[in-house]
Amino acid sequence: MIEITARYFAAFRERAGRDTERLSTTARTAAELYGELARRHGFADSMTRCKVAVNDELTDWDVVLTAGDEVLFFPPVAGG
């Protein structure tokens, strides 16, 4: 188990009803954590269309998480 902070944006934030939460998780990677949170909060977007950032840097979904990480979940983008 590690402690991390999850931050949600746009549709994810509104769906989860919060912008930040502290979590204890057994997820090893950002992908595993997304799976866990998607089930808990009802995120319906496929991971391949979303992005993840760890400690304010965009990264791959298979990045291994470390205690204290801040993990940012970005739903599909729609600028313009």
Added chain:
Amino acid sequence: MSFKITSAVIDPETRKHDLVREAAGACVTFEGWVRDHNDGEAVQALEYEAHAGIAEKEGAKILAEVRERFQILAAYCEHRVGKLAIGDCAVWVGVSAAHRGAAFDACRYIIDETKARVPIWKKEHYASGATGWVNCATKV
């Protein structure tokens, strides 16, 4: 070369002035406006949200790519956040170059990549009172 997220009104004339170079023979600009419909629904307003820090970093990467791929002199992109009304300018892209081909191509590249990669989200407010996040399967 600069990519900015802003909550202020975009002033195209000021932005264009920043692209002026003596070697420039072409200036291509693109403005994305808020329209009153999307996918058959009447839209009354749009709300944009961004992660400004990461958006500006990703935007800077796009501008660096553009400088490598096309013979341009200057490029600028600015995207609004906050609540916008029909007709407002949501995004502005401008490129100056010696010749028009590179300016058109670079301008197109910047707006296409911005839409595909930069963490900006768009919430539509419909005439019915409902709202929806564009491109998202997650319903609120």
